Amino acid sequence: MKFxxxxxxxxxxxxxxxxxxxxxxxxxxxxxxxxxxxxxxxxTAACNSVLLREGKTLATYSLESGPQGYLPLREFLVNKLDKxxxxxxxxxxxxxxxxxLQAIDLINAALLKPGDTVIIEASNYGGVITRLNQLNVNMVxxxxxxxxxxxxxxxxxxxxxxxxxxxxxxxYTIPTVxxxxxxxxxxxxxxxxxxxxxxxxxxxxxxxxxxxLVWSGTRPPALYAMDSTARVIHIGSFSKTIAPALRVGxxxxxxxxxxxxxxxxxxxxxxxxxxxxLAEYCTAxxxxxxxxxxxxxxxxxxxxxxxxxREFGSTAEYHSxxxxxxxWVKLPSVINTSTLSEVAAAEGVAINPGNEWSxxxxxxxxxRLCFAxxxxxxxxEGVTKLAAICHREFGLPLRGHNQPRDT
Amino acid sequence: MKFxxxxxxxxxxxxxxxxxxxxxxxxxxxxxxxxxxxxxxxxTAACNSVLLREGKTLATYSLESGPQGYLPLREFLVNKLDKxxxxxxxxxxxxxxxxxLQAIDLINAALLKPGDTVIIEASNYGGVITRLNQLNVNMVxxxxxxxxxxxxxxxxxxxxxxxxxxxxxxxYTIPTVxxxxxxxxxxxxxxxxxxxxxxxxxxxxxxxxxxxLVWSGTRPPALYAMDSTARVIHIGSFSKTIAPALRVGxxxxxxxxxxxxxxxxxxxxxxxxxxxxLAEYCTAxxxxxxxxxxxxxxxxxxxxxxxxxREFGSTAEYHSxxxxxxxWVKLPSVINTSTLSEVAAAEGVAINPGNEWSxxxxxxxxxRLCFAxxxxxxxxEGVTKLAAICHREFGLPLRGHNQPRDT
Numbered sequence: 001m002k003f004x005x006x007x008x009x010x011x012x013x014x015x016x017x018x019x020x021x022x023x024x025x026x027x028x029x030x031x032x033x034x035x036x037x038x039x040x041x042x043x044t045a046a047c048n049s050v051l052l053r054e055g056k057t058l059a060t061y062s063l064e065s066g067p068q069g070y071l072p073l074r075e076f077l078v079n080k081l082d083k084x085x086x087x088x089x090x091x092x093x094x095x096x097x098x099x100x101l102q103a104i105d106l107i108n109a110a111l112l113k114p115g116d117t118v119i120i121e122a123s124n125y126g127g128v129i130t131r132l133n134q135l136n137v138n139m140v141x142x143x144x145x146x147x148x149x150x151x152x153x154x155x156x157x158x159x160x161x162x163x164x165x166x167x168x169x170x171x172y173t174i175p176t177v178x179x180x181x182x183x184x185x186x187x188x189x190x191x192x193x194x195x196x197x198x199x200x201x202x203x204x205x206x207x208x209x210x211x212x213l214v215w216s217g218t219r220p221p222a223l224y225a226m227d228s229t230a231r232v233i234h235i236g237s238f239s240k241t242i243a244p245a246l247r248v249g250x251x252x253x254x255x256x257x258x259x260x261x262x263x264x265x266x267x268x269x270x271x272x273x274x275x276x277x278l279a280e281y282c283t284a285x286x287x288x289x290x291x292x293x294x295x296x297x298x299x300x301x302x303x304x305x306x307x308x309x310r311e312f313g314s315t316a317e318y319h320s321x322x323x324x325x326x327x328w329v330k331l332p333s334v335i336n337t338s339t340l341s342e343v344a345a346a347e348g349v350a351i352n353p354g355n356e357w358s359x360x361x362x363x364x365x366x367x368r369l370c371f372a373x374x375x376x377x378x379x380x381e382g383v384t385k386l387a388a389i390c391h392r393e394f395g396l397p398l399r400g401h402n403q404p405r406d407t
Numbered sequence: 408m409k410f411x412x413x414x415x416x417x418x419x420x421x422x423x424x425x426x427x428x429x430x431x432x433x434x435x436x437x438x439x440x441x442x443x444x445x446x447x448x449x450x451t452a453a454c455n456s457v458l459l460r461e462g463k464t465l466a467t468y469s470l471e472s473g474p475q476g477y478l479p480l481r482e483f484l485v486n487k488l489d490k491x492x493x494x495x496x497x498x499x500x501x502x503x504x505x506x507x508l509q510a511i512d513l514i515n516a517a518l519l520k521p522g523d524t525v526i527i528e529a530s531n532y533g534g535v536i537t538r539l540n541q542l543n544v545n546m547v548x549x550x551x552x553x554x555x556x557x558x559x560x561x562x563x564x565x566x567x568x569x570x571x572x573x574x575x576x577x578x579y580t581i582p583t584v585x586x587x588x589x590x591x592x593x594x595x596x597x598x599x600x601x602x603x604x605x606x607x608x609x610x611x612x613x614x615x616x617x618x619x620l621v622w623s624g625t626r627p628p629a630l631y632a633m634d635s636t637a638r639v640i641h642i643g644s645f646s647k648t649i650a651p652a653l654r655v656g657x658x659x660x661x662x663x664x665x666x667x668x669x670x671x672x673x674x675x676x677x678x679x680x681x682x683x684x685l686a687e688y689c690t691a692x693x694x695x696x697x698x699x700x701x702x703x704x705x706x707x708x709x710x711x712x713x714x715x716x717r718e719f720g721s722t723a724e725y726h727s728x729x730x731x732x733x734x735w736v737k738l739p740s741v742i743n744t745s746t747l748s749e750v751a752a753a754e755g756v757a758i759n760p761g762n763e764w765s766x767x768x769x770x771x772x773x774x775r776l777c778f779a780x781x782x783x784x785x786x787x788e789g790v791t792k793l794a795a796i797c798h799r800e801f802g803l804p805l806r807g808h809n810q811p812r813d814t
Binding site: 003015031035040052064101109169203244262268 | 409410412413415416417420421422423424425426427428430437439440442445448450451454455458459462463466467469470471472473474475499505506509512517518519520534538610636637638650651652653655660662663664666667669670673676677678679684780
């Protein structure tokens, strides 16, 4: 008789996944990037060069750089974080991870236990919400607007928690190109956030995964850069600037935390070839690549907003973001985006429903559209199709192509 | 004032690690491989070829293969596992992981909770012992000899556990090139083990990380291949055959388990470039590479045993293994290998003390010496130095170079 793993597994596991089939035809979900922007000839040349020079070191775990990852890539990051985010850090403060998701998991494993409380922005990265739910951690949310986390509201929240005797495990924030709203936190709010964290003696978890994707080419100093108390844990990624499938992220933190994170990172190192490739390529080409990538992404964003304006008209509200790879859209309250996303998925249009990316009461009116990966044509056609599905299911939008829709 | 992460982290964390410095001069620890055997020109050519052909797919998470990993590498494994281990499996049964360590962590997360019991071989992979201790899982050990796990003893153990109302979460075994003893389990014992697992309705966790490193070039059928009840979870790795720093392992299991493992694998995929490289290289060259690698490893083993015979004489007992990258050595009871390893480490000779690799009472008489990574000269010099240290600390071995040592 066949062994039954369904009865053998732990009872508190997440639901089993179904076999993967293929990407949807109109794929507006996931942090995939623009394939045409990937400079594959230059990446191949960089790979060649580093492999022929020092490929033999792949025979040792972690090359000759130790468990924090390939030293030349950490050296590149020291320079890059100084240049773009005004951060002063040393290679000893950097841990290379298997995507920034591993960094998130390590930080959570070190700092949180079931029943703990954390503060997060009310609209937020779905992956973080899922993880914190899985860990049975209480999320206290603070509103976010076009200037980032509302720190006046944070101040009230912290005072309330203090009066209840609760000290949050950390304040999690995505200050630069917030996910999903795309907002960039003002410097004044960064200062206020830091002052509050110091007053209440709380760690800050700063997620800057998208911070290089700013149309203007400049970003504010990171919270890590503005802090003199070593309380900011900073994470970033090469997924958004180079390629997500490489799975290389990084974490920057004081050594009083790093030693514990290394003890928790029991995978004998993250992928070294990818770290070698990124060091070789980025040291020479990062700046020019990201400049071009941002131009290409902005064209796609414009395609998306033009299509939405044309197909949804006043039915869709959004702030065109100053960077990133996603648009956060609000629809009228008669539309439930969870239902919309299910129906649309069955017809080849994948979108993120707002309730997976927000703790706000109006989350079911929101949806997140990722625009980096689909082609210009797919963006245009996908939005057209989404509007038609939305009209069929909810009676809105009333007009499309500047003409009334059939009812 | 500086934030103090030491008081902020959870109280039950493993000890914080210290900063890495460098590899020891005589490095007999870790699963590092033979750098000279790494065919870097061919690997570079394979990397070139796959990147130029399909590198653009790196812009999407998991390429176009879904969360189980790059399809051509899973196809290679289907053929390789059939050819070498008589396993019949489909690409749907294979999950590519970040080293086999991630596979171990996923299996443990799915099947074990604190207080559970598992059965393991009494001498064992240190990483598994550490993980099971960390999970607060009870390890019930079964002796292992030159024919692998002693299944007569297993039968008694299972009967005892049954009489106590305990059903183990799994039986963990390293049947082919056991770590650390190097033994290969006989087919008769494999049959007996399977019959016992079926009788008691227990899953088997088969770790075949070293199974390709057999001097004879042939290995027995995997337990997975001999089982018709879908109870065997099989793991393997490219760390030992190609390069450990790549961090690519794999897991083979029935889909009734796979869906849960995918839900637990929250890293958005393992490194894709490395999977692409391995598929490209291994499909063309795996057989000839492993044949040559085994020849080179056997030369290193012979160097090691010659040096031990010369420097330790009858003080050291060992069985020369039929494959692998390590030698399990027993010393007289006056020698404590934990002390020896500490003293030797301070003098540049790194060895694994037996108590980290065995639950046996005589574990402190044992040590594990990994021979794949150090050069021929380093093996010879390192053993000479180790014997001198051992004599200085414990008065044994009495003779070296076939002459009495100074006392």
